[in-house]
Amino acid sequence: MTKQIHLAAHFPGVNNTTVWSDPASGSQIDFASFRKLAETAERGTFDFFFLAEGLRLREVKGRIHDLDVVGRPESLTVLSALAAVTTHLGLAATVNSTFNEPYELAKRLATLDHVSGGRAAWNVVTSWDAFTGENFRRGGYLDKSDRYVRAQESLRIVRKLWDSWTGDDLVLDQASGSFAREGAGAFADAGPHFDIRGRFGLPPSPQGRPVIIQAGDSDEGREFAAAGADVIFSRHGTFAAGQTFYKDVKSRLAKYGRSDESLKIMPAVTVVVADTDAEAIEKAAYIREQQVSGPTALVLAELLWGRDLSAYDPDGPLPAEDPVVGSSVTQGRVGYNDPFPIVAEWRAQAEANGWSLRQTVINQQNRQTFVGSPTTVAEAVNRHVQENAADGFVLVPHLTPGGLDDFVDRVIPLLREYGVFRSEYSGTTLRDHLGLSR
Amino acid sequence: MIVGLEIDGAGADPAAWRGAEVDPRAILTGALAVRAAQRAEAAGVDLVTFADALEAPEDVPEQVSVRLDALGLAARVAPATERIGLLPAITVTHTEPFHVQASVATLDHISGGRAGWVADVSTSAAAAEVVGRRQPVPVAETWREARYVVDVSRRLWDSWEDDAIVRDAATGRYVDRERLHYVDFVSPTFSVKGPSIVPRPPQGHPVTAIRVNTPAALEAARDADLVLLPDSEDVAAQIQALRANQRQSAAGGRSVGGGQSAGGGRSVGGGQNVGSARSVGVTADAAGRAVSVTPDSASPDQGSRPGVRPPESDTADRVAGVSRSGPVVLVSVGVRPHVDGVDGLVAAVEEWVAAGVDGVHLRPGSLELDVPVIADELLPRLRELGLVGAAERGGSLRGRLGLGRPRNTFSGSAR
Numbered sequence A: 001m002t003k004q005i006h007l008a009a010h011f012p013g014v015n016n017t018t019v020w021s022d023p024a025s026g027s028q029i030d031f032a033s034f035r036k037l038a039e040t041a042e043r044g045t046f047d048f049f050f051l052a053e054g055l056r057l058r059e060v061k062g063r064i065h066d067l068d069v070v071g072r073p074e075s076l077t078v079l080s081a082l083a084a085v086t087t088h089l090g091l092a093a094t095v096n097s098t099f100n101e102p103y104e105l106a107k108r109l110a111t112l113d114h115v116s117g118g119r120a121a122w123n124v125v126t127s128w129d130a131f132t133g134e135n136f137r138r139g140g141y142l143d144k145s146d147r148y149v150r151a152q153e154s155l156r157i158v159r160k161l162w163d164s165w166t167g168d169d170l171v172l173d174q175a176s177g178s179f180a181r182e183g184a185g186a187f188a189d190a191g192p193h194f195d196i197r198g199r200f201g202l203p204p205s206p207q208g209r210p211v212i213i214q215a216g217d218s219d220e221g222r223e224f225a226a227a228g229a230d231v232i233f234s235r236h237g238t239f240a241a242g243q244t245f246y247k248d249v250k251s252r253l254a255k256y257g258r259s260d261e262s263l264k265i266m267p268a269v270t271v272v273v274a275d276t277d278a279e280a281i282e283k284a285a286y287i288r289e290q291q292v293s294g295p296t297a298l299v300l301a302e303l304l305w306g307r308d309l310s311a312y313d314p315d316g317p318l319p320a321e322d323p324v325v326g327s328s329v330t331q332g333r334v335g336y337n338d339p340f341p342i343v344a345e346w347r348a349q350a351e352a353n354g355w356s357l358r359q360t361v362i363n364q365q366n367r368q369t370f371v372g373s374p375t376t377v378a379e380a381v382n383r384h385v386q387e388n389a390a391d392g393f394v395l396v397p398h399l400t401p402g403g404l405d406d407f408v409d410r411v412i413p414l415l416r417e418y419g420v421f422r423s424e425y426s427g428t429t430l431r432d433h434l435g436l437s438r
Numbered sequence B: 001m002i003v004g005l006e007i008d009g010a011g012a013d014p015a016a017w018r019g020a021e022v023d024p025r026a027i028l029t030g031a032l033a034v035r036a037a038q039r040a041e042a043a044g045v046d047l048v049t050f051a052d053a054l055e056a057p058e059d060v061p062e063q064v065s066v067r068l069d070a071l072g073l074a075a076r077v078a079p080a081t082e083r084i085g086l087l088p089a090i091t092v093t094h095t096e097p098f099h100v101q102a103s104v105a106t107l108d109h110i111s112g113g114r115a116g117w118v119a120d121v122s123t124s125a126a127a128a129e130v131v132g133r134r135q136p137v138p139v140a141e142t143w144r145e146a147r148y149v150v151d152v153s154r155r156l157w158d159s160w161e162d163d164a165i166v167r168d169a170a171t172g173r174y175v176d177r178e179r180l181h182y183v184d185f186v187s188p189t190f191s192v193k194g195p196s197i198v199p200r201p202p203q204g205h206p207v208t209a210i211r212v213n214t215p216a217a218l219e220a221a222r223d224a225d226l227v228l229l230p231d232s233e234d235v236a237a238q239i240q241a242l243r244a245n246q247r248q249s250a251a252g253g254r255s256v257g258g259g260q261s262a263g264g265g266r267s268v269g270g271g272q273n274v275g276s277a278r279s280v281g282v283t284a285d286a287a288g289r290a291v292s293v294t295p296d297s298a299s300p301d302q303g304s305r306p307g308v309r310p311p312e313s314d315t316a317d318r319v320a321g322v323s324r325s326g327p328v329v330l331v332s333v334g335v336r337p338h339v340d341g342v343d344g345l346v347a348a349v350e351e352w353v354a355a356g357v358d359g360v361h362l363r364p365g366s367l368e369l370d371v372p373v374i375a376d377e378l379l380p381r382l383r384e385l386g387l388v389g390a391a392e393r394g395g396s397l398r399g400r401l402g403l404g405r406p407r408n409t410f411s412g413s414a415r
Helices: A031-043 A075-085 A102-115 A144-162 A219-228 A239-251 A277-291 A294-305 A340-353 A357-364 A374-386 A405-417 A430-434 B025-029 B031-043 B070-080 B097-110 B125-131 B139-158 B215-221 B235-252 B343-355 B367-384
Strands: A006-010 A048-051 A090-096 A120-125 A170-173 A178-180 A186-190 A195-199 A211-214 A271-273 A370-372 A392-395 B002-007 B047-050 B085-091 B116-120 B165-168 B173-175 B207-211 B226-230 B279-284 B290-296 B328-335 B359-364
Touching (some): A006 A031, A031 A048, A031 A075, A031 A405, A031 B097, A048 A075, A075 A102, A075 B070, A075 B097, A090 A102, A090 A211, A090 A430, A102 A144, A102 A195, A102 B025, A102 B125, A120 A144, A144 A186, A144 A219, A195 B125, A211 A219, A211 A430, A219 A239, A271 A277, A271 A374, A271 A405, A277 A370, A277 A374, A294 A340, A294 A357, A340 A357, A370 A374, A374 A405, B002 B031, B002 B367, B025 B031, B031 B047, B031 B070, B031 B367, B047 B070, B070 B085, B085 B207, B097 B139, B116 B139, B139 B215, B207 B215, B235 B328, B235 B343, B343 B359, B343 B367, B359 B367
Parallel strands (some): A006 A048, A048 A090, A120 A211, B002 B047, B047 B085, B085 B116, B207 B226, B328 B359
Antiparallel strands (some): A170 A178, A186 A195, B165 B173, B279 B290
C-alpha cells in the first residue's frame, strides 16, 4: 500500500535559514505572521504547525548574536491563540523539560489541547546548560548526562497526569449535579527528580492526550524517542542518511512493544521550487548567498574553529590555525565535538574549487534539501517517504510568512494527484492526521 | 469609570454549570469564556480577568472541578476579541519568573496591546505538592517574592528597547545589541540574567493587577497598575487607606526591590523606606475573604536582605505621561443581576464611585445568565448616568485605564 506523507510547517526563527533582509520577509513577532503561515499550512492540509522555543538569546564571543533573527514570542501562548483562527491544524509547542515542572507542563499543554479540540503536541527538548540556566531559579543544576533522565521522568509524569482521568470520570450530569467522579485526577509519583502528589484538574481532550515530538539525535535521544515519542523531528534530510536513521530508530521500537506506525519520522527540510529545475537551482544559490553573508560566514566558521576569526576577511582564504575543541567562543548553540575532519574537508574543497571562506561555508553547509520544479520536488519528497528515508517532513521556509506558498500551491496538488497526501482532513485531531491511536 | 468582568468556569456560583442554558463541555473548550468576553466587549466592558490557581479546583462533586490554565484561555480568547483587555491570573510562587514575563509579553503581542495579568501567589500545601520543589511558603513570604517577580518582569519587558529590532541589511544586523540589556536581577529566592526572549510588548509594560485578599497582598498592591479591592462595608476607607499607602510608597521610594529613594541613594530590600511609611491592614473573615481595610501603623515585614539589586528608578520616573497618581482601583464584587436586578447594583456603583473608586470588577454568578444582563441593562444604565463612556473605545489596555506608556528604564543605558 502506498504510504501517506505527513507534513508539518515550522515557523522559521533564530538561525541563518531565515532571510530577514529579503523585502518579502515580514515580522517575526506580529501575530499576523504566525496566523498567515498557519493558515497557509492549514490550506495545504498539513498535519501540524511547529514552533521552536528560546530560553536565552544566543551569544557570540560574549555578546548577543545580532546577525540572525533574535527573540520570539512564547510558543504555548501563540499556539493557544492560533487555536482560535484554525480548525484542523495540529499545534506543536517546543517546551523544555529541564526548566519546567511536569505539573505545569501538563496543565498548559492540556489546556492547549482542550481549546484546540485535540490538536496539541509537545516537542520535548532538554537544554541543560548553565548558560541557559542563568535565566532560571535553579540555574545550571543538571549534568548533561542527567538531562534525559529528567526528561524521561518528566514525560512519564506528564503522561501520568494526562491519564489520571479515566473515560467516564467526567460525568457532567446537570440534573443530578455530578460534575465529575470524586477522586478523578488524583496522582502521586516519586522518582529521582520529582516527588509530587495532588489532583490534575483537566480531563482527557478529544485526542486523549497531546502528541509527543522529540528532536534529539544522540543515541540517548533516539532511545528516548523510541520509548515514548509519537514523532521524531530529525536532522537527516538527505536520502541515504534518512534511510539509515529511519532503520535505526524503527528497529528500536520492538523492545518497547511498539509498531513501526506508532512513531513518525519527520526530518526538517528546506524546499526551493521554481518553474524549471534550472531556475530552482539558480534561486537556491541566490537564497544561500542571502543566508550566508560575510559576517555570518565568519560566525559559522568561528563555531567550527572554536576561535575568534574576526581578523579574517570572509572573501579571503580559510583560517590557517587548527580548530579549538570545547571553546566557549559561541554560546547557546550546538558546537562540534570533533571539528578536525570537517576543517580538513573544507580546506580540501576550498583549494580544489578556489573558494573563499564565505564560498566554502555556502557550499559546505546545510544546502536546501529539495530543489527543483514542482514535479521534481513532489517526486523527491514522495520517493523519500515511499522508500523509508522518512514518514514525512517538517518544512522550514526561509521567509516569514509567505515562505510556504510555493510548496502549498504547486507541490501539494501533485502529491494529492499521486494519492500520497490528503485533499481534506479526514479527522479533527492531530492524532487523526498522524494515524496514531488515541 | 472602568468596568471589569471575571471569567471563572461557568460563573462564580458553584451551581452555575447546572443551568439548562449552559453546555458544561463549553467550559473546557473555552467557548463559554469566548462568548462571555465577546458579549462584554460589545457592551463596552473594559477588561476581563481569568481566574486560576496553580492547583486544581477542589474536588467537590457538585462543583466544577476542572479549570483551564488562565493564560492559555486568555490567549484563545485574544483573536476572538478586538478591544477588551485580557488579564489571566498567573501564580508566581512555583513558576519561573522568566516564563511568566515571556508569556505575558506574548499575550500583549498577540492581542495588540490588550494584555495584563493578575499576579497571584500559591500558599497552600496542595500547590506545593503538585510541584514538589519547595515546602509551602508563608503568605507574607510569597507576596514578598511576588513583588520581586513583578519587578523583574518589568525589567525584562524593558530589556528590549522599543526600537531594538533594526533589520539593517547594510550591516547585516537584525538587532542593535546596544538596545538589548541584561537585567542581572538578584532576589533572595531567584535570579535572572536576561534579556527577555520576547521583544518589548506593545504596551511597554502589560498591566499588572493585584487582588487584595490579605495584608501582604495589600503591600504588594503598591506595585500594581490595577488593584482589585474586596467588596466591603467601608469601601471609602479602603480607598483612602490604599491611596495613602500609595502616596507614602511613591514619596518614600519604590517598593519591594528597594527602590531608589528621592535622594538617589539605593535602599536594600525596601525596608528602610517602608518602615517609616504609614501602612494599612486588612482583616479577613472566617472564610478567608478580606472584609475590611483600615489604616494601620504596623507594617508587614519587608524582608530586608543584603545583596538585592534595587530597581534603577521608581515608578514616577518610569511612567512618562501618566494621567493618574496611583493604581486604578476597582471594587471586586460578586453579582447576580439576572436574579437581583440591576437597580441595587447601579446604586452600589454610584456609591463606590462617589467614594473614589475607579470602577468595578464584576464576578457574575453565571456567565450565561448574568453577562447578558450586565451587557444589556447595567452598562446602558451606567452610560446614561455618564459613568461609562462609549462602547467602541479601542486602543491599548493601559490607554483604556488612563495609564501612560512606561518609559524604558534601560533607555540609553550601556548595560
